[in-house]
Amino acid sequence: MVKALDPHAAIVTEAGGLDQGGSLTTADGEPLARALVRSSRRARRRALLLVLPLLLFIVVTFINPIGQMLHRSVFNDGFSANMPELTVWFKEHPRGTQPDEAAWQALANDLQAAAQVRTIGVVGTRMNYEMAGTRSLFTSAGRKVRDGLQPPYREAMLEIDSKWGDPALWSAMRNVSSAYTTSFYLAALDLKRDENGDIVRVAPEQRVYVMLFIRTFVLSAIITAMTFLLGFPIAHLLATLPLRKSNLLMILVLLPFWTSLLVRTSAWIVLLQQQGVINDILVWLGLIGNGQRLQMIYNQTGTIVAMTHVLLPFMVLPLYSVMRTINPSYARAARSLGATSWTTFRRIYFPLTLPGLGAGALLVFILSVGYYITPALVGGSSGQLISNMIAMHMTQSLNWSMAAALSALLLAAVLILYWVYDRLVGIDNLKLG
């Protein structure tokens, strides 16, 4: 038998055998792979049952809302659901078609119907997102057409308001006539569709979001750098001091965690405001005159200072957990090999802290990109971040689609960042503690 001559085959036949396909089998002829699955099935089922509650919780409270939010960022049927006839007309006639009498009739009928069921406000609001100042056009027209119009509808509508003849208005109506739309994303990037359907930048005085995105990322980068500069020495001290002293220091580091965010932020207001402690001291020392008190809060400085303080532990803790595991003999070895203490730091110690630094930087950056409360309290107008704009759309302008689009862009940016980090450093090098 050929099999018996092959030493490897002999080992296999001892344990079981080879079936026709040449794959391994157990002693009683069952394919080995299937036997393995069967034998571990029970354990896997138990493991699944253990994580199931958390899984459900996450699906219901995290995945589901995020999915809905992402959906909302591309979906808004405020116009299409309430203006059905005009929507059909837009669908049947390509862009560039002059509105004919049928279109005007559809508009008049839709306005009348919407006014009667009181959804004209919704339509107006949706239009207003696309073209500022059109809400009142719709609501007032709604009042006037409630009792019906006589043809010719074009003239009747233009009589109500000559703005109805504006090609830009018709273009905007065409844009919002589709429930699924990219217009919120375009708006979030300070872009819009012009009358020909081409994507163009909005007027310079309306460009806010790109600037806010840039500011958010720049400030987040500055805050990350500040937490690194301040956190690195503290983490090193924590990792090298004797236990009793390092515990005390650790409490000081964690203290911000145990204090209300509002209290901490208010404390910064007390310190930084123009009549505040720091300005008082500077004036008292004669470094600045009483009239030259520094503006350190309600601007970007305030945002940076307060957020650096709030986010510092997120940099210190991962750094500390990595530094604690760095054997002091590495530094000793480097010194004995002839390196100065600076070279030892630069070439040995610092590279070994990179996993912690990466984790801390990623954590601080991602947190500060989405930070809301501190900039809202101490940021003034120049210290506002994109998250404040999202909040504004959520709570004041009630343009949830816009808020969703901004959030989705933020999410995408963070995911890209994560991907870049993975490519550069490797996510398995991340050490959170």
Next chain:
Amino acid sequence: MTVPSGNDSFVMFDHVQKSYDGQTLVVKDLNLAIAKGEFLTMLGPSGSGKTTCLMMLAGFETATHGEIRLDGRNINDVPPHKRGIGMVFQNYALFPHMTVGENLSFPLEVRGMGKSEREDRITRALDMVQMGKFRNRRPAQLSGGQQQRIALARALVFDPKLVLMDEPLGALDKQLREHMQFEIKALHERLGITVVYVTHDQGEALTMSDRIAVFNDGRIQQLAPPAALYERPENSFVAGFIGENNALRGTIEKLEGDKALVRLANGELIDASAVNIREVGQPTTVSIRPERVEFKPDLMPADAHTLEAEVLDVIYMGDILRAVLRVADDDEFVMKYRNTLGQTKLTPGQKLRIGWHPLDARALDPV
């Protein structure tokens, strides 16, 4: 005081003391001269001060008092990176974020050496430890023994005159450890470097060293070549620490030059050579190595005293047999004898008389 220098005192510890807390001395008055090219081992139990001495020599600890000289130069205030001492650490301390080649390149780069010379030296150092193929590996991809070789190569690549090794083989298994002992010893002989080696493994110390300094309680208990240390321990600590040892307590009955007659606790008399006892009537501990104990009358010196013994247990150890005896009320007296063809079989309960050459019984200070 004159400063001795030159080949016999390449490294000098001159009245060195070290205290960490200002209350107790970890190293008490250390005086030690290490010759150029010597392989000196600091041996001792943990906490005996041997590692502290090594760290002071490397520059990671400062001496509280006294002077440490390297090649005639006081190095007390020289920072570690300027001492030019190679060091092998217990856990190897290979930089995990660098490849083997980069690890070896590091000491050369910080010395500002050119690329071609660096390449030359790295190749040579890796070939020296037979690790030339592993140049682009990371330390984590190497086995313990391979890491040990790289650590050795890294400590030698910049041609230090002095190499310190801090329990470098502690993490290896027995077989590999013995193999590496041999290799380190061979390297030492080939390169002619001075090695100061710290270990708590006496077997390692005995096989590798030119001289061994036995540390205990912050002092050197004995400084001697391996054979002298084993055969002629100068005090009870050394006798007990190095190898297996029988200790019999008694008092000095008679003292004649370096010959002593000792009366044991049960009244029996034995001959011993006097080592660190001074007067008759002084309590003493007599130390006898188990393999120097004889039980065949024809192998015992004719005029020597013999002792009554009862076999309690015989343990078969392959190459030798190990008998536990009751001798002079001591139940832990050990005798080793060779497992040869026709060797006398001892059985528990058997009574016999044992003896030894008086030179092998050393009357030491009482413990």
